[in-house]
Amino acid sequence: MQNAVFKALSHPARRQILALLRKGPQLAGDLAAEFDTSWPTMSRHLAVLKDAELVTADRQGNQILYRINTSVLEDAATALLGLIGRDDGDDPIKEAAE
Template structure:
């Protein structure tokens, strides 16, 4: 869970998750939405993937990124337990 919170600590990564909530995207699609270098986008995507917040599927020469709703659901359940 610590990796999840560390990944969510960055505004760019939170914005990437918002984009992926709407649809699956390639790194190029995601990079087009930001004013940062491709290596920076790759770094953010790697952090999200390591935290389990995104999954990947190879489609030919592209990698398609998707939000991992299982981890997001687990996070929501955890946060709700804090309210009690």
Template sequence: MNKVFKALSDPTRRRVLQLLRQRPMSAGELSDHFAVSKPTMSAHFAVLQVAGLIEAEKSGRTIIYRLVMSVLEEALLGFAHTLGWGLESKRSTRVNHNKVAKRPVKGEA
């Protein structure tokens, strides 16, 4: 969780995550949104990858980044739990909503 919050502490990295919510993007496409050097952007991408917030896929000389929402959700839920907020993960909520009481079939005891 500490790596996730370290990654989220920088406004540039938060903006990268916002951009990746729209769709996967190449390193070049993402870098075009910022007035910093490519090595600086690479460092930001590395921090986000170490935190597990983004995944990189290399295609030739191009690197495509994708957002990993589940890591962010789990970190935020863990933080909420630390504060005593009673939040459930979407997964457990879906499981609970999908459970249906089993009704006895006619003729069964």
């Protein structure tokens, strides 16, 4: 759901997590180590991101590997860009043709 995505993006720590995941998949513990907040707090941020499907989690034996889900991020970015273009109220069929 679109709303969960923007809600998830509304906390700076969660955007920071996504930024860290740009470097590649990361273990939950490695992510937590980058922040001042407690582990359980990080864990919940990750859960929020997972709920929004902005990340995926895969257990690797003892630990859990988080991966960014770029397609959902793309959709969010596209939604924002969609708010920029002027809506001239034209017939959508004609609009698609131009």
